[in-house]
Amino acid sequence: MIKVVIIGAGNVASHLFDAFYTTENVSVIQVYNRSQKKLDYFENKTNTTTSISEIIEADIYIISVSDDSINSLSKKLQFNNKLVAHTSGSVAMNQISNHNKPSVFYPLQTFTTGKDVNFKTIPLCIEATKKNDLLLLETLAKSISDNVYHINSKQRKALHIAAVFVNNFVNHLYQKGEEICTKNNVSFDILIPLIIETARKVSELSPLKSQTGPAKRNDKKVIKQHLSDLNTNTQQEIYTLLTKSIQETHGYKL
Amino acid sequence: MIKVVIIGAGNVASHLFDAFYTTENVSVIQVYNRSQKKLDYFENKTNTTTSISEIIEADIYIISVSDDSINSLSKKLQFNNKLVAHTSGSVAMNQISNHNKPSVFYPLQTFTTGKDVNFKTIPLCIEATKKNDLLLLETLAKSISDNVYHINSKQRKALHIAAVFVNNFVNHLYQKGEEICTKNNVSFDILIPLIIETARKVSELSPLKSQTGPAKRNDKKVIKQHLSDLNTNTQQEIYTLLTKSIQETHGYKL
Numbered sequence: 267m268i269k270v271v272i273i274g275a276g277n278v279a280s281h282l283f284d285a286f287y288t289t290e291n292v293s294v295i296q297v298y299n300r301s302q303k304k305l306d307y308f309e310n311k312t313n314t315t316t317s318i319s320e321i322i323e324a325d326i327y328i329i330s331v332s333d334d335s336i337n338s339l340s341k342k343l344q345f346n347n348k349l350v351a352h353t354s355g356s357v358a359m360n361q362i363s364n365h366n367k368p369s370v371f372y373p374l375q376t377f378t379t380g381k382d383v384n385f386k387t388i389p390l391c392i393e394a395t396k397k398n399d400l401l402l403l404e405t406l407a408k409s410i411s412d413n414v415y416h417i418n419s420k421q422r423k424a425l426h427i428a429a430v431f432v433n434n435f436v437n438h439l440y441q442k443g444e445e446i447c448t449k450n451n452v453s454f455d456i457l458i459p460l461i462i463e464t465a466r467k468v469s470e471l472s473p474l475k476s477q478t479g480p481a482k483r484n485d486k487k488v489i490k491q492h493l494s495d496l497n498t499n500t501q502q503e504i505y506t507l508l509t510k511s512i513q514e515t516h517g518y519k520l
Numbered sequence: 521m522i523k524v525v526i527i528g529a530g531n532v533a534s535h536l537f538d539a540f541y542t543t544e545n546v547s548v549i550q551v552y553n554r555s556q557k558k559l560d561y562f563e564n565k566t567n568t569t570t571s572i573s574e575i576i577e578a579d580i581y582i583i584s585v586s587d588d589s590i591n592s593l594s595k596k597l598q599f600n601n602k603l604v605a606h607t608s609g610s611v612a613m614n615q616i617s618n619h620n621k622p623s624v625f626y627p628l629q630t631f632t633t634g635k636d637v638n639f640k641t642i643p644l645c646i647e648a649t650k651k652n653d654l655l656l657l658e659t660l661a662k663s664i665s666d667n668v669y670h671i672n673s674k675q676r677k678a679l680h681i682a683a684v685f686v687n688n689f690v691n692h693l694y695q696k697g698e699e700i701c702t703k704n705n706v707s708f709d710i711l712i713p714l715i716i717e718t719a720r721k722v723s724e725l726s727p728l729k730s731q732t733g734p735a736k737r738n739d740k741k742v743i744k745q746h747l748s749d750l751n752t753n754t755q756q757e758i759y760t761l762l763t764k765s766i767q768e769t770h771g772y773k774l
Contacts, residue, residue, distance in 0.1 A: 333742070356742055375714055376721070376732060389710045415710060424704030425711070427746050428697035432711050433718045434733030435762045436690050441727035441769065443682040450678030456643045456669055457679070457686050458723050460629055464687045465719035467630070469712050473695035478630060479688030488587070488610055492681050500765050507761055508689045511754050515695065 268292045268406055269324040273339065275299035277377045278353050279330035280307055285385040285410040287311065292409050296322050318342050326351060326406060328371055329362070337361045340368075349399050351392075355426030358419045359393050369394035369403055372422060373411075376433055385410040391417035391425065442501060449497055474515070481512035522546045522660050523578040527593065529553035531631045532607050533584035534561055539639040539664040541565065546663050550576050572596050580605060580660060582625055583616070591615045594622075603653050605646075609680030612673045613647050623648035623657055626676060627665075630687055639664040645671035645679065696755060703751055728769070735766035 270286060272279050272294055279297070286292045296313040298321050299305050305314040315321065321343070329336055330353040340350060340363040350362050351371040362368035370393040377383060390407040392414060394400040400416065407414040417425065440461065444454040467476050480488040489509055496502045524540060526533050526548055533551070540546045550567040552575050553559050559568040569575065575597070583590055584607045594604060594617040604616050605625040616622035624647040631637060644661040646668060648654040654670065661668040671679065694715065698708040721730050734742040743763060750756045 333739075356745070374710060376717055378721070378725070378730075387713050389713060391710070413710075413713070415707075417706065417710075421704055421706045423749060424700055425706055427749060428700040428706075428708075428711060429714055430733055430746065430759070431693045431700070432697040432715050434731070434735060434766070435758070436693050436715075436718055437722075437727050437730050437732075438735075438762055438766050438769070439685045439690050439693070440722050441731065442765075443686040444727055446678055446682040446685070450675055452671065452675045452679055452682075453669075454682075454726075455723075456628060456645070456667070456671075457682060459641050459643060459667070460683055461686050461690075461719050461722060463630055464690055465715050467632070468691075468694050468715060469709075471632070472708075473691050473698055476632075476691050477688070477695065478691075479684055481688060481692075485587075491610070492684065495677060495681060500768060503761055504689070504765060505684070507757060508692055511696075511758060512688070512692050514754060515692070 268326065268402070268409075270294045270406070271296045271298065271321060271324040271327045272330060273298045273321070273327060274330035275304035275308065276330060276332075277379050278373065279328075280379075281377050281383055281385075282328065282330065282353070282373070282410075283308065283311075284382070289409045292406060295324055319344055321345070325349065325402065327366075328353060333357050337363070340366070349394070349402060351394075351403065355422060355429065358423075359395075360419075367395065367399055369399055370417075370419070370422065371403060371407065372417070374425060374429060386412050389413040389415060391415050391422055393418055393422065439504075442504065446496075446501070477512065477516065479512070481509040482516055484513065484518050522580065522656070522663075524548045524660070525550045525552065525575060525578040525581045526584060527552045527575070527581060528584035529558035529562065530584060530586075531633050532627065533582075534633075535631050535637055535639075536582065536584065536607070536627070536664075537562065537565075538636070543663045546660060549578055573598055575599070579603065579656065581620070582607060587611050591617070594620070603648070603656065605648075605657065609676060609683065612677075613649075614673075621649065621653055623653055624671075624673070624676065625657060625661065626671070628679060628683060640666050643667040643669060645669050645676055647672055647676065693758075696758065700750075700755070731766065731770065733766070735763040736770055738767065738772050 286294050297308045298315050308314050327350045333354050336352045336357050346365050348366050350366040351369040359368045359370050372391040373388050375388045390411045392403045447454045540548050548566050551562045552569050562568050581604045587608050590606045600619050602620045604620040605623040613622045613624050626645040627642050629642045644665045646657045701708045
């Protein structure tokens with residue numbers, strides 16, 4: 267049985283708790299959070315505390331708080347030489363104070379409060395300095411996910427930036443699509459099968475090979491027409507830049 | 521039984537043919553194409569011809585050729601007052617010569633050659649001038665799809681531009697994500713569950729409400745770090761513009 271203490275009670279913390287809760291070989295023996303309010307969710311399921319000095323002994327401590335608080339919180343922990351992991355994509359492992367053993371347990375997914383997720387398919391990126399620690403993290407990770415990767419801090423940083431492109435920026439393009447539909451009195455729902463198929467396709471064919479559309483075809487007439495039909499400067503700027511970038515990628519002279 | 525002649529033998533034409541082929545109440549009685557080579561696929565399944573003068577009588581003629589050829593090809597048709605539809609997202613209905621009855625039969629999906637598609641979930645956007653013609657198009661559309669929409673030329677134009685954002689541009693952001701992964705020796709596959717979940721989410725929650733990430737949180741430290749970690753000018757330009765656009769949308773002062 268791996269004993270885990272979760273430090274933090276936000277979105278990622280509660281999703282991790284839920285995943286471990288139904289796992290036989292893992293027990294979350296305590297959840298710590300500075301304020302009581304967010305701990306309500308965990309009452310009756312495990313021990314909780316709002317006091318750092320009351321954190322109990324465990325095999326792994328998972329810090330799941332905002333990026334800016336990881337370093338200072340890790341310094342305040344009143345025990346030594348224990349395995350302490352954070353769950354952030356953009357914070358280096360060595361931001362965990364080295365009076366404990368720094369490590370990383372990063373689930374690469376977008377979490378929505380209140381919505382169940384299936385951890386089995388979520389990639390877990392783990393990192394630790396010593397082999398034994400990495401093996402323990404791996405056992406913990408594999409208890410909830412089928413996709414466990416050893417990823418160093420530099421790689422994780424790159425993954426996090428790439429995730430901004432394929433998640434945050436992609437979602438914003440969906441929002442621009444919705445904006446254009448609404449303005450023209452068409453339901454955005456009509457685009458959903460296309461959105462799903464575009465996403466699904468990358469698991470079969472690289473995005474470089476999947477590229478289609480007026481920019482890829484260098485169809486100047488359609489590009490010009492689209493630019494004149496767009497309603498806002500920002501829409502036009504995005505259209506112009508991404509068209510230019512597609513054409514650079516696919517070797518057109520501009 | 522609705523008798524259809526398909527004019528053109530490209531990607532969309534062959535996917536439409538396949539969908540109609542397994543439908544009881546529709547018969548594709550002929551496929552026309554200028555060159556014989558692309559007609560090979562249809563031999564033994566239906567009548568084919570390379571001669572416009574040999575096109576036979578049908579209830580609906582579907583022109584599925586490149587956007588630029590629709591108008592000229594429709595002018596060459598040697599029959600009158602028949603229902604003639606094109607399948608393009610960006611061409612107005614009146615580009616079909618009016619010696620026949622112009623209409624539109626536009627499947628809003630990305631088609632890959634050689635890959636089967638399930639037409640049932642593909643939105644079909646139809647348009648015609650007269651009610652009877654629209655009803656016939658609707659019967660034809662509903663024989664292969666559960667998502668049939670009456671969409672006028674202005675709306676279809678908007679949908680097509682929105683589709684460039686949510687399909688072509690989104691796919692290009694996937695490619696930028698892959699570029700960043702490759703450069704840092706990480707497998708792009710790790711991002712696929714995130715890509716799928718980001719797409720799936722829009723069917724439950726509007727993209728405006730789904731938005732997350734450093735730009736949405738106005739996390740200046742992470743944004744600055746990401747910009748300095750990016751390797752190419754184009755990556756930096758895309759990051760800067762989409763960050764600015766997210767912040768405008770969500771009401772931050774820049």
